[in-house]
Structures are given as structure tokens and as C-alpha cells.
Amino acid sequence: MADYNHKSVESKWQEYWKTNDTFISKVDPAKPKYYALDMFPYPSGAGLHVGHPLGYIASDIVSRYKRIKGFNVLHPMGFDAFGLPAEQYAIETGQHPAITTEENIKRYKEQLENIGFSFDWSTEVQTCDPKFYKWTQWIFMQLFNSWYDYNTNKAASIESLISTFETEGNSNVNAACDDDIETFSADEWKAFSEQEKEQVLLQYRLTYLSDAVVNWCPAMGTVLANDEIKDGVSERGGHPVERKKMKQWMMRITAYADRLLTNLEHLDWSESMKEMQSNWIGKSKGCELDFKVADHDITLTAFTTRPDTIYGVTYLVLAPEHDLIQTLTTADQKEAVEAYVTEAKNRSERERMADVKSVSGVFTGSYVVNPFTGENVPLWIADYVLAGYGTGVVMAVPSSDDRDYRFATHFDLPVVLVIEGTEALEDPTEKKHGVMINSGILDGMKSADAIQKAIDHAVEKGFGKAKVNFKIRDAVFSRQRYWGEPVPVYFEDGIPKLIDEQDLPLALPNIDKYKPTETGEPPLGRATDWKYKGQYDYELTTMPGWAGSSWYFLRYMDAQNEDAFVSQEAVAYWKEVDLYIGGTEHATGHLLYSRFWNLFLYDRGFIKHEEPFQKLINQGMIQGRSSLVYRVNNTNQFVSHGLRKDYETTAIHVDISMVRNDVLDTEAFKQWRPDLADAEFILEDGKYVCGSEIEKMSKRYYNVVNPDDIVEKYGADTLRLYEMFLGPLEQFKPWNTNGIDGVAKFLRKSWSLFHDGQGNFNVSDEAATKEELKVIHKAIKKAEEDIERFSFNTSVSTFMICVNDLTALKCNKREVLEKLVVIVSPYAPHIAEELWQLLGNQESVIKATFPQFDESYLTEDTFEYPISINGKMRTKIHIAVDMPKEEVEKMVLEDETVMKWTEGKTPKKVIVVPKRIVNVVL
């Protein structure tokens, strides 16, 4: 046996795990469960880069650790396989997206297997598999058949709503529903036609059809979510996006706004993650106040969080999209208003975002009455008011709101101060809270009290009520695309109906082209012979990418089940995900939608836990280091990094495989592209030095590092250890292999511990010395603590120290080395298996138990001595064990010195505390 050979060892054990089904997990009530989950990848054509496995390695370490800690671990993997790139590719090449997707998945699986993950592939899910999306469609049907009852604060079946309608109409129903529902009695309900009834019910269902203003991307022929748009253009492809009204399936996530917010409290997520979600949900408490329009029979309702400033209202503003604008505009303002409204509507999102600072608006000519003062204030229109939030009407208080102030100053509207102390300020909005002045019945009160008083007053007089507003909007669920789950709906006389559950899955039909039809219908409009029961038209839109990913974590528990999306038994055992690892970019998308669907399924009794992800860790992105060359403008000359200031240059990304230590291989560069064949170089010190940039790892920057290459050169164990060693999991960090030799060296040293100088296995059965046991128990303790707090980088250091120490002691005792193998096995499983076998074990190291930490090996020379200082602060001091406590106390009291470390022992700390403040409690 020669030196450690990672290639043969790693393939041997990967084969072993596969043939022995080592990681298959079955429900086992005798054992505690642990569910460790990664956000499943979208299988893109580019394959995995070294950033992808970062989170997978972490969750794999935890999974393997939990197994040797005696847990039954569910550690699955799957693919988020519906999506735009495959479809885009299909449009370009005519190839069915299922084929490209399958190829990509195959490649991903090979790459993943190279790294030695302990995934249970028997539970694999692919969202584009009809056996999987059958249940995505099924959940859609449950949502369609449900409504949200605010009285019980949970979702209920639509039948229960119908029976309420039949007995008492809808006046007592407190539901999450469309705003403009007319009240009806039980008799009126019964008198409705079937069609009318369906129309009414659609306004209550948790998924419903609506004329929504959507972001329509003409170039892609689809609707995009707000989070799919960056800077007014599509995130993918950068195509322009316009606003357009379309019939869309919607998800009534707003019904769950409050629970999505309050449940955050109990989740073990990072503060910033919770913050992001709660900002997105955007709960604000306030009230609605009614303003009568002077000389009209119309009342406008404004939402405000600051009713206390009502006496400072100097004008009202409507959103340009407001329905009553025409009615409320006076004849002489008509022209100006029309011009303004047209302009505001035509301004694209992009333009609106570009100039947040500019102020624009127009006077309607009408006035409204301040219900508190009875005074008239002018009614304006401005695009800083959004139609979609609150009521689309804002009561403007220039003295306490920045935008109102800017607007008022711009249009010379009056500013009435309502807070004491603002007189002295140049900009009164700098002080937003304080004692009220110029405020009639609120004078002299503090803002907080005045808010309550104002609301009470408004309620009493009947012109207002307390109201909670949310920023979060219902989610658009329709995509004008092919490569997604078909919506299991057909239309009978224009009424949407669910297909029969027996007919699920509703499979994607084959079509000739993947583009929208000539008449503008979604691609599914091209399908021939695709009608429900041969006669009714199917819904032609498909579900968005987040549909499948909103529940896939439940399917892993029982992936083969053909009778239910998950069995009650499986869900009762595996419960929620114990550890979920993935990127922050899903904060307001996937993570919110999943919580929504999970809550819904919980309400309807299909699962047993309210929240899907107990503990969430967001791994940081591994960035790439791109290399740049500098082309002298209008030439084919390239100037070295250090000399580029003397020329006018353009930086060009070059493939990092042509660059070593920032020096360009000029011959390879010339052969890279035909236009570079006659490139000339201006060198410094005889070399061409490249510039560099840290940025996202991406094909287009030529900076992608493939994990396969690292595995080939150093082995999977080294890659695993190194990715962990690179720094804290959550942190963003550039990929570099500068330190990878240190980790490789660690594995070689570990291997050497088990072998003599000639490479023969050489482990002794002699009893370990005290010193040796101390070294290993220190490592056991530290390794356990580190992994429990997900500090993987420090545990790698712990192993290195342990191996260094054992090497220095020339320790080759079985008793010690066996423990070492087990604690290192989650990180470097292949070498651990090999050593475990060499030690004479028949079974996988996965079946081992984590070594029991024994305090007594560490406490031999120190113990903890707690003292309290001034009765408030407390600290624990390690003191030498051979020093009697009495002597320590004497030292504290007499010498003003708590302790001294005995020579040569660690830690050798001397803490001097004046005796007047020391009170020994032990």
C-alpha cells in the first residue's frame, strides 16, 4: 500500500454506497428523525460550478453527523425542472424542453455523485415529471375549492361557504375576497343562476381569475413577476417590459399576510431574512378617513398611519389611475388633468424608477372637506400615489411627510405645522413625532396618544375606522408559456371548472412550436385534440416556476406515493424540515410561497405543521475571479495590466483557463478566437499580466470553475473540506485555490497516522496514553460544538490541530484513531470509509456512533471557578486543579489576584481583580 490515492478510494466507496443502498431512509418510529434539505437546483445547461455544492456539502456534513448521532436522516435531492431557459432553447432549436432538461439533469447527477453526497436518490423529485406535477395540479384544485375565513382565521372548504350562503347569505361572512362584492340574502343566493353562483364563488376562492395589471414582456411572450424584473427590464434576457391588463389566475396569499408575518417570530432564521420577509409583507396599522368632496355626493377614503396629523392636511392626492378622476375634474382643469393622466400612464416602470426625485402633479379643480376641521382643501392628482396600495387616495401632510413636503413646496401649497418644535426647523419633516399643536381636540397630546384619539373620534362621528394595510399583493399564477404545469381547468360557458380528480395528471400536450400562437394565445393554444372530455376548452396558461417548488419538500417524504401527495404516516413522522440551506435570493419568492402553501395545506388538514422550514441557513455565493485583458482601442494590440494607463483601452474578459498567476498564455489566447490570431502584445517584464475582477461565476465572464476539475486533481474529500475551510458558510467569498494544498496535506497526514514509513497499515492495539486521549477528546468536543452551531470552517481547523498533535505524539493507537475517523467522516467520507475498513470494520462508517466526549480527560489540570464582581458581572475562571480552592480565595482576598496559572499549563492567564469588588461565591 503506497500513498493515499484519492481516485481509487473515492470511486470504490461511491460504488459501495450505491450498491448497498447506504443512504436510503425509511419511516422508523423507533428513531428520532432529522430532515436536512437543500434548495433543489434548476438544471441549467452550464452544469454545476464550484459555488453550487457549497450548501450541499454543509447539509451533507450535518446529515452524516446526525446519522452517527443516532438520527434517522432524510436527505433528498431533486430538480426544479420547469423553467425559462429550457423553453427558450426549445424555441430556438425546436427541441422538446423535456429532452434538454433530462440531459442537464443527467449531467448534474454525475457531477453531484463525484462529490460523494449522501443523498437518498430513491426519493428524487423532478417538478416536470407528470407523476410529480399531478400533485401540484391537485394542490391547485384544493386551493380553488377553498376560501379563507377571517373569523376562524383559517382556510375552509368552499362547500362550507356555499352552505352559509344557503342559510344566511353573505352579510356575516368575513372572508378574504375581492373588494367589490355585493351583499345578498339566502333567498337571493338561491335565486342566482348556476353561472351567477360560480361568478360569486370565484371572488372568494383562494385561487381565482382576475383582470390583473401585469408585467407583460412582448419579446418573451409572457408575464413576469415583479421579482423577475430588474430596472424595468426582464431579469433574464433584459427585454423591455410593459404594463398590461390580462385575465390571470391569482393566488390569494394576502389572506395569509398576518400569519406569514407573526409566524416568523418562532422560526430559527437569520434576522435579515425575517426582516426581508416582513418588509415585503409590509404590515402597517392606521385608519381610513372619509373626506367628502365639496359640491358632490362623493366621499373619498384615504388610508393613513398618522391620523394625529389630520389638522396638518392641506390637500388630498389621487393616484392617476383612480376611477373617479373624470367625475371630479372641473371643466377648466379637464385638459391639464387628461394630459397628466395620459402621460403618467404611458410612463414605463423604468422611467418612473429612474426619476424618483422629480415632482409632478395636477390640480383637479375640486375640493374636499377635512372631517375634523370642516375646512376645504384642494384635490390633486400625482403619480407618487399608487393605485395598488391602500385606497389610492392620500391625505397630504406636508409638515410631517417628506414627499408631501416636497410636493407642497413645489406647487406652493400651504404647510401647516402640527408638531411642537418644528417651527424652528428649516424642514419640518425632520421631526415627525412629538406634542401636537394647531390640532384642535388633539392639542397638547403626544403623537402616539393623538393617533388613538383621532381614530376614536373618527369612529364615533362615523367618518373613519381603524384599518390594517399590507404591502403584499396577491400573486399572479399564470404564465403564457409552454414549459410549466398545465392548469387543471376547463371552461364551460365561460365559467372555469376543475377537471375530475381521476383525470389527473393533465399532461402537457405535444405542440409543433413553442411560441405563442399567431393570435396571441399562449403556446398551449397550438395543441390539437386537447379538449376536456373532447368538448371543452382547457385553460391555456401554465403555472409559474414557483408552483412545484412550493411543496416539493413534502413529496420527498413519500415520493413514490400514487394515492396521495404524501401519506399521513410520512408527514406525521418527518414533520417539518429541520435544516434548510439555500441562497438569500429566494427570500420574497420561493420561501414566502412555500410558507403560504404549507399553511394552506395545514389549514385543510393535509399536513400537521404550520411552518415548513424550522431552521434556515443562507449560504453565501462563491464568486468567480475573472481575468481581463486590455485591448488598445481600434487595434488588435493588447497591453499588459501595469502599462494600460498609457493607452485608451477596452477591457475584455478572457477564459481563466488561459491565465496562470495572472499571467496570460499568449499562444492559447491567439488560438481562442479567429479574430485574435494576429493579436499583438505589449508586455511588462516579458509577461502579459491580466487584470482581475471579483464577480458572479458565470459562463459569460469565462470565470467558471467546475468542481469536476478539482475532484480530478485533489479528490472529493479535499474539495469538501476546502469549501468548508474557505470561510463561514453564510459569507460571500471569491473562489481561489490558494489554500487548497493545506487541506490536501491534512488528508495525507491523516493517512500517514495509520501507516508506517513504508506505507504499510500499522495501527497498535496498545492502550492510549493520557496525553493522546486528551488530544482526541479535545477534538471530539470541539467538533461537536462547531457542527451544532454550523461553524464548519472552524471544525476543519479542529481536525488539523488534532492530526498535527497526534503526529507529534507519533500516536498510532486504535482506540484514538477509530474516534478520529468517525468525527472526520462527515467531512471527508471517502477516506474515512477506507480507514474504517482498514481498522477492521465490516460496515460503513455511517453505522458507527459518534464518540462519547469524556470531560475527565480535559479537566485534569484546570477547573472552572465562578466569581461575581460587584454583584452584577459574573465570570468563570479556569484555575489549576492542584491549587486548593481555599488558597485561591485567599489569593483573591489578600493579593488582589484571582489566580496564577501553574507554569507550562494552558491556559496561563493571570487576572488581577481589586479585592474591594470581588465577592467569592463558591
Place this chain on the structure above:
RNA sequence: GCCCAGGUGGUGGAAUUGGUAGACACGCAGGACUUAAAAUCCUGUGGGCAUUGCGCCCGUGCGGGUUCAAGUCCCGCCCUGGGUACCA
């Protein structure tokens, strides 16, 4: 603008509740082995002053503060990364 996270040697990063700052690793320098190289091993490595005393001074973005003691807590700034975008 607002919200969140962070700023520690030449580099990646340790320091779990306030208690030896810089663990571990890379890099670098010197040495051993070698004809030589690779590999391996040993020594040194925050800065400055001493290096005939193994000792002294400074040091965790900047400026203050609390404390016997601050990288850690408080106040005020600066910078970097992330989120968000007129939310009344």
C-alpha cells in the same frame, strides 16, 4: 433615502457568555534531506524599539464613552456588501 449584515496581519480567516487578539491554513524567509528538483520535516513570521535583560510601546475602519478588563457593550461618524424603491 430607509432596513439588514459586516470592517481583525501580506492573504483566507479564529477568538462560543466582555477575560492571553491573530487559532488553523496559505504565502514568505531561513534550515534539514537531496547531485538537483519535487515531496517531506524543522524554525521564524502583526508593527515599532530593544535585541549584552527571553523586555517595553503600539495595534481589531475612525472619534468618544462604560468597565478592573472592550475585536466583543453604548453614542456619533466613515467605508463595503445585501435587500428595498415614491407603501401615505
